[in-house]
Amino acid sequence: MLKTTKTPINISAYTYLITMPYWLLSGSPENWEVALEKKVWGVSERAKGLWNKVQLGDIVVFYATRKTGILGYGVVIDKYVDETPLWPEEKKAGKALWPYRIKIQIKKLYSQPKPKPKNQPAAFAINKMDEETFREIIGK
Numbered sequence: 001m002l003k004t005t006k007t008p009i010n011i012s013a014y015t016y017l018i019t020m021p022y023w024l025l026s027g028s029p030e031n032w033e034v035a036l037e038k039k040v041w042g043v044s045e046r047a048k049g050l051w052n053k054v055q056l057g058d059i060v061v062f063y064a065t066r067k068t069g070i071l072g073y074g075v076v077i078d079k080y081v082d083e084t085p086l087w088p089e090e091k092k093a094g095k096a097l098w099p100y101r102i103k104i105q106i107k108k109l110y111s112q113p114k115p116k117p118k119n120q121p122a123a124f125a126i127n128k129m130d131e132e133t134f135r136e137i138i139g140k
Contacts, residue, residue, distance in 0.1 A: 021058040022129040023050075025102070026122040029064045031087045032071060036062070039074075042086065042098030043125040049093060050126045051100040060104060061137060063122055063130060069113030070137055077102060077131075078103035098125065 025041045035041050043051050044109070054060075054076055062071040080103070083096045090097050117136050121127050 007074065021055065022058045022131060022134045023054060023058060024063050024116075024120055024122055024127040024129045025060050025123055025125065026063045026065060026127060029066060029068050031089075032062060032064045034087050035104075036071070036106065036109070038086065039104050040086070041102045041104060041125070042082075042096070043102075044098050045100075047124045047126050048100055050124065050128070051079070051102070054102060054126070059134060061134065062109075063116055064113065065122070069112065069115050072106060072109035072114055073138070074104040074106040074108075076102055076124075077105045092137045102126075 024139075027035070027041070038071060050121055056076055056078070058076045061073045062123045063069070064071055081099050082102050083099050085094065085096055087098065102114050114137060116122060117133050120129060120133050
């Protein structure tokens with residue numbers, strides 16, 4: 001048997017390095033008011049699979065629905081589960097609808113919302129984004 005001196009690659013670290021660490025967080029303007037004040041976003045059980053893929057240091061873009069647009073962007077600094085109602089709809093329901101939370105360090109808020117790139121999906125509260133689309137948004 002041939003022996004090698006090469007260190008085996010950590011598959012999960014390798015997978016992270018080749019995946020996109022950019023995310024579009026999508027929600028109502030009312031939820032974004034709270035989210036930007038508290039510096040936290042939340043997703044439902046349905047989006048938990050994507051939430052699990054988010055890593056500390058990933059870039060998140062803030063997108064308000066109803067033809068509002070891109071509000072800004074930030075960096076993920078923590079992830080946690082919290083059953084405390086935070087957003088208006090949750091408070092009305094008396095329970096957390098989006099308990100999978102992402103703590104955000106805001107890097108930039110735009111004075112006027114920017115349009116969402118046409119090729120960028122926004123179907124869920126959290127959506128993958130590629131670096132090229134992120135650069136299009138920030139103008140670089």
